[in-house]
Amino acid sequence: MTSSSTIPKRAFGKLGPELPRLGFGLMNASGTYNLPGTDAERLALLDHAYSKGQVFWDTADKYGDSEEILGKWFAANPEKRKDIFLATKFGIQALPDGRFTMNSTPEYCRECIGKSLKRLGLPYVDLYYIHRLDKVTPVERTVQSLVALKNEGKIKYLGISECSAESLRRAHAVHPITALQIEYSLFCRDIESPKIRLLQTARELGVAVVCYSPLGNGFLTGRFRTIEDVSGPGDSRKVLPWFSKENLNNNLVVLDKIAEMAKTKGATSAQLSLAWLLAQGDDIFPIPGTSKPHRLDENLASASVSVSPKENETLRKIASEVTGERFQTKTGYAFTDTPKWE
Numbered sequence: 001m002t003s004s005s006t007i008p009k010r011a012f013g014k015l016g017p018e019l020p021r022l023g024f025g026l027m028n029a030s031g032t033y034n035l036p037g038t039d040a041e042r043l044a045l046l047d048h049a050y051s052k053g054q055v056f057w058d059t060a061d062k063y064g065d066s067e068e069i070l071g072k073w074f075a076a077n078p079e080k081r082k083d084i085f086l087a088t089k090f091g092i093q094a095l096p097d098g099r100f101t102m103n104s105t106p107e108y109c110r111e112c113i114g115k116s117l118k119r120l121g122l123p124y125v126d127l128y129y130i131h132r133l134d135k136v137t138p139v140e141r142t143v144q145s146l147v148a149l150k151n152e153g154k155i156k157y158l159g160i161s162e163c164s165a166e167s168l169r170r171a172h173a174v175h176p177i178t179a180l181q182i183e184y185s186l187f188c189r190d191i192e193s194p195k196i197r198l199l200q201t202a203r204e205l206g207v208a209v210v211c212y213s214p215l216g217n218g219f220l221t222g223r224f225r226t227i228e229d230v231s232g233p234g235d236s237r238k239v240l241p242w243f244s245k246e247n248l249n250n251n252l253v254v255l256d257k258i259a260e261m262a263k264t265k266g267a268t269s270a271q272l273s274l275a276w277l278l279a280q281g282d283d284i285f286p287i288p289g290t291s292k293p294h295r296l297d298e299n300l301a302s303a304s305v306s307v308s309p310k311e312n313e314t315l316r317k318i319a320s321e322v323t324g325e326r327f328q329t330k331t332g333y334a335f336t337d338t339p340k341w342e
Contacts, residue, residue: 007053007303010282012085013178014206016157019085021278022300023056024049025212025289030064037291039069046073048293050080052300058181058210058287060089060131061112062100067119075121084126087179087210088116089161091131102134102333106145113149129159129181130171132333138341139167143174150175159210162328164335165201172205184211184284186220186258186273186319187242188326196335203283214277214286215270216242217327222255222269241324250323257318267305270295274302276315 007020029045030036037045046069049057059066067088074081090112093103113128128149130142139160146158157178160171171177180202182191191198191209202209215221219242226248242251255269262272270288277286288299307315328334 007300008278010285011208012285013208013283015176016178016208017085019056019285020054021282021285022054022274022303023058023087023210023285023287024054024296025287026057026059026066026070027063028289029291030066030069036064039072042069042291043073043076045291045293045296046070049296050077050083052296054296054300055083056085056087056285056287058087058212060092060129061116061119062089062092062094062131067116071119071121081122086120086122086125087127087129087159088120088125089129089131089159089181090116091129091134091161102132104130104132104134104137104139104142104338106137106141109142109145110149113154117154124154124156126155127157127159127179128155129161129179130163131161133160133163133167133336133338135333135336135338137338139163139171139338140174140341143171143177147175161212162334162336163198164337165197167337168198168201168205168207170338170341172207177205177207179208179210179285181210181212183213183326183328184209184277184286185214185216186276186315187216187322188213189316189319190326190335198335203281207283209281209284211277211284211286214288215273219243219251220255220258220269220273222259225252240327241330242322244324247322247324250321254318254322258315261311261315261318265305267302268298270298271302271305272307272315274299275305275307276312278303279307279312 007022009018009020012019029042091104093101149155159179160177161181259269262269274286277284290296
C-alpha cells in the first residue's frame with residue numbers, strides 16, 4: 001500500500017483509531033447516480049483507493065450489491081483486511097413492493113449484521129451504524145443490541161446516522177458512540193444550527209462527525225447544470241430540491257461563484273468544497289464517493305487545499321444564497337427522535 005501520508009489523519013472520536021480525514025463513500029459505486037460498473041471496474045476502483053491510502057471505507061446494506069463487491073475484494077486480498085477501516089449500516093428495510101421503511105429494532109439489527117457479514121465474507125466490521133432510527137424503537141434498545149454484537153466480536157465501534165441531538169445523547173449514555181454520520185456540506189449546514197445543536201452535542205461527547213454527501217450529491221462539483229444532466233438511467237438526483245425548476249437558476253449562480261473562488265486557488269469546485277469541510281475541525285471526516293479513479297484522485301487532492309478563516313466566511317456567505325431544502329427533510333427522517341425508554 002502506498003503511504004497515506006498525503007491524507008492527514010486524526011483521531012476518530014475519543015475512542016476510535018487514527019483515520020484518514022477523507023473516507024471513501026461506496027454508495028454510488030453500486031449505482032445510485034448511474035448504472036453500476038462491472039465487477040472488474042469496481043474491484044479496480046477499490047484497488048486504486050487502497051493504493052492511494054484511502055482506507056476508510058463506508059458502505060451500507062442498502063447500497064445495492066456494495067457489500068458483495070467488497071466481499072469479493074476481501075476474498076482476493078485477505079492480507080489487506082487489517083489496513084481497512086470498514087463501516088456498514090442497517091436500519092433501512094426494503095419492502096416487497098419496492099418501497100422502503102425504517103426498522104431499528106434489536107431483532108432487525110441482529111438479522112442485518114448476520115447478512116452483512118455473510119456478504120462481506122468477514123467475521124466483523126470496524127464500525128456499525130444505525131442508518132436510520134424508526135421513530136418507534138427507543139434508541140437505547142437499539143444501542144443495547146449493538147453492544148451485544150460488540151461483545152460477540154462482530155463489530156468494534158458504534159455509530160448512528162441522521163439522529164437528533166437528544167437521540168445522540170441518549171445513545172451515548174448507553175454506550176459511547178464513536179461516530180455520527182450526517183449530511184454536511186457548504187450547501188447543507190443544518191447540524192451547525194443552535195436550534196438543532198447536533199454538531200455542538202457531538203463535540204461535547206467526543207463523537208467524530210462523518211459527512212455524507214459532502215459534495216451535495218455531486219452538485220457542488222459544478223458538473224451538473226441542467227435537470228437533463230441528472231436524468232440518466234439509474235440517476236436518483238433529479239428529485240433533489242436544488243435541481244428543481246424554481247431553484248436551479250439561482251443555484252447555478254452560487255455554483256459559479258464557488259468555481260471562481262476555486263480557480264483563484266488552482267483548485268476545482270469539488271476540491272474547494274471538501275477543503276472547506278476539512279477546515280471546520282479535526283473531528284470532521286468527509287466521505288466523498290465516486291465510481292471513477294480520476295475523481296477519487298481529485299477528491300484526495302483537496303487535502304492540500306487551504307481555506308483561511310476569511311475564505312471560510314466568504315464561502316459561507318456565498319453558499320447561504322442557495323435555495324432548496326435538503327432532500328432528507330422531505331423523507332421525514334432527518335434528525336430523528338425516538339420514544340422515551342420506559
